[in-house]
Amino acid sequence: LDYQHVQVPFEITLWIMLASLAKIGFHLYNKLPSVVPESCLLIFVGLIMGGIIYGLNDRSPPVMDSDIFFLYLLPPIVLDAGYFMPSRPFFENIGTILLYAVVGTIWNVFGIGFSLYGICQVKAFHLQDVSLLHNLLFGSLIAAVDPVAVLAVFEEIHVNEKLHILVFGESLLNDAVTVVLYKLFRSFCEMPTIKSVDVFAGVGKFFVVGLGGVLVGLTFGMTAAFTTRFTKDIRVIEPLFVFLYSYLSYLTAEMFHLSGIVAIIACAMGMKRYVEANISLKSHTTVKYFMKMWSSVSDTLIFIFLGVSTIGENHEWNWPYICFTVIFCLIWRALGVLVLTFFVNKFHVNTITSKDQFIIAYGGLRGAICFSLVFLLPNFHRKKLFIAATTVVILFTVFVQGMTIRPLVDLLAVKRKRESAPTVGEQIHIRFLDHLLAGIEDISGHWGQYYWKDKLEYFNSKYLQKILLREYDQPKSSIVLLYEKLERKHAIELAEAGQLGHAPSHPSLLHSGFLCSNNDRTVITDKKLEDTLNPDVLENIQEILARNLYRIRRTGPAYNRHTLPGETEPVEHAKEILILRHKSP
């Protein structure tokens, strides 16, 4: 036995296997996932696993490595999120999302940090040694809403598109703020004195980190699109480029201390339309499928590891600090959403209702990002307290809020997602209105979103498409594409239902030509064959033969006085076949 040799890949494979089997297990009982979100169940599995490992080894189970999380588990989820991001609602609400993500997160960080510092001043709590900077550092890591947790819960409750994009977009874009504030406070903690220059540098850094991420992402996205122009002869490696370039964008951004999450989202959103046009249909299915698969497995692993890492002796328990952390997280988020929405609603016609505000505030789940960040903290004597507080906040938000949000959505009758896809008519209307509004904005001199969208579209069709698309001279309208997609889907349905009768396929005609000459011999002479073949199968084959045989004869006299085309009964076909067979020697 040589376990050493294969240990690394073997254990990785086993963990992924465990995650996948856990997922299957939950879905075997249909009732369970409808009550408890999958993320809670997975954390629960992780807790049990952690308990078993702790019990067997008598030492803390291994903690989720922050490097593994940030380098291998997080990118697939964010890539999936970015690639399947509904771009229209995202860009329509980009202002609001940015407000929540930037101002809201800063508000939460400082709110939580300062009020926890206030708690630390109470002598009875024995927390006087936690400095303001440490509290702010803790605030910076606990304030950020987690995209993985939000996605896991919001995917199951089907709230309306706007509400979903507001919470989800915020959770993705606040990464830039979190990165900056976390690194800023961490370096402040290690500095002897803090100059005001450092603070300003921090503010400047914020723009660099966010916009730099976007720039890196778009660069790689465009390169990816450009690369797929040349893959016509080797379709099989097309999907690879989507993954490679996105991952490179994430790694490059991380390397330069930019926001990797922002970079990979920009990359995915930027490349999507060009890549889709360049690669083959099967490649695209593979890309979509594998992205979903990968993110789903990553997501599962993250929650299981969260559970496993919770067990152990990494925690220092201090009731007041932990309880107040949970309370402040809730209060400051609620206040932040209320205040920001007040301003947002002032400038918008399509306001955010108070029900929606409640769900936005309540949906502020914390997850694995906080957890990894708290483990990345430099060692200081209260780190274990921070770990304990972070774990409690995560478990509280995922379990209590995650499990109650669905009943609350039902109770409040929050507007749900519309079930049906928009019709072609609606799509034409939307497009028409877009152009109209772009024209109005152009005339009135207001540089609004429609103006910019129009300019972008112009730039896209004038320059980008020519460089990035293989067949740029025939850009198909999305309506035509939709129509083709529907027709294709319908054709498959028809073929599967066996109703593609009016246009018999040439290959099948050809084959049935072979068939009818061999048919009688084959079926009648070989008793053994009939024994082995299932009667259903035989019936199936005969039906196919019957249909095609009949049709071959029918192709001659296509015009028939007494029957409408396609109206003849299958019984009649069968009868004719029977007659034919009796006649044959």
Next chain:
Amino acid sequence: LDYQHVQVPFEITLWIMLASLAKIGFHLYNKLPSVVPESCLLIFVGLIMGGIIYGLNDRSPPVMDSDIFFLYLLPPIVLDAGYFMPSRPFFENIGTILLYAVVGTIWNVFGIGFSLYGICQVKAFHLQDVSLLHNLLFGSLIAAVDPVAVLAVFEEIHVNEKLHILVFGESLLNDAVTVVLYKLFRSFCEMPTIKSVDVFAGVGKFFVVGLGGVLVGLTFGMTAAFTTRFTKDIRVIEPLFVFLYSYLSYLTAEMFHLSGIVAIIACAMGMKRYVEANISLKSHTTVKYFMKMWSSVSDTLIFIFLGVSTIGENHEWNWPYICFTVIFCLIWRALGVLVLTFFVNKFHVNTITSKDQFIIAYGGLRGAICFSLVFLLPNFHRKKLFIAATTVVILFTVFVQGMTIRPLVDLLAVKRKRESAPTVGEQIHIRFLDHLLAGIEDISGHWGQYYWKDKLEYFNSKYLQKILLREYDQPKSSIVLLYEKLERKHAIELAEAGQLGHAPSHPSLLHSGFLCSNNDRTVITDKKLEDTLNPDVLENIQEILARNLYRIRRTGPAYNRHTLPGETEPVEHAKEILILRHKSP
């Protein structure tokens, strides 16, 4: 800049990117791959890369790590080979393949080993310190034909199916022999004395390694099939199980010192039919696509690394030893093929022609497996000589034989692969003959391949299918499945050609209902829209509208005295639309 942090994934991604871009590069020039096999070009790229690294760093470039090769690069290729293995020709020729793989490889090992030992006795060559055991050890690693190299070359020359499966099957199954002999001689080298017990243990081990591999593989394959029974509700992780279980089978076999290659092939071939029946069509596309993609990238990386690893100071040059190695490799293989084929042809009606024999002998390419094995050798004073000899043999076989085999195949007019897929009629005939022959074998009491195949099929349909398939009560005949596939393909073609006219799809009817009410307004009022939309696109949309609009009206009076259905000209449709539009206010 924080390169340390992202180094490992970043460099892996860059290597894969290089491999993919190299692949694209070759395919841009269509003429190049038709003359030089891709493997040669890739080794060449690797040589250049290695030269650059050597020149810049002034030290040997990193050598391909044997662990990376055996644990990460080889499994995808073998999995792909096993999954897409044409099972019928493989099992029809299994006896011949095993003879070549087992007896042939042993013949080559001892032939090359002993004759090189003979060369070592010549005093003028200064090789007397290379013992017989070391020569045999070297023979065991250099004798085995490499599946990766064979696949890379034989995929491009399209020889007939039997010839292909003979060479390729041998290259896969000789792994068990290679593993046993290599490990045996390596342990003999370290032993002070060799007892005859050890030799017999070695012979026994051979069966354990081979059959153990098959057993491990089949176990994991059946488990995989069983697992996919339960994935109906989470289609998205279905493809994962195919990869996870195959990889686990490989790792488990390696862990127990069994043949990983044999295990993964058994796993892939065992699970294929059940998994295919259980998983969805899209999952299956993803599985196939990703397997091809992965193996193609692995393959590319292996050849590039081979080139890179060649450059450097790992070599000890000794003209006679290296030249005689190449010569003996060629001679012993040719002799082995001739002798073995003589016996094979005695017992078969369908003999192997002398042309085929030549190609089998000539197609014995060596590749990365030898290369990794030679680096895995324990350190002794002549290791660098062995590395040099192995490198030369690999480069000679891949470059000289790989590049000349295509012209030789043309010159000898070796029977090629038939281009067209078998028709349904042929398939029925083949199946009929199978049953007939199974019956004849049953009656005559001869337990031949048909007898066993029939028994296996019975066992499969009686027990395995019920356990492993989700919908085991409706097993579809392969003919029905083929027919459905053809119909589906045809339907898509029809839909794409826009000829699915006789059966307008319901969704498209619905939409065109919307469309016709909006159409006039949209097209006429919005000048801007018309400017932005390409005239082609507009034409496209109008054509779709025209067709559907016409059809809606036509669904009422389906019977028309003067026209056959589907005969009306598109011009007429357009005219009618025009009239309609003029009439509308």
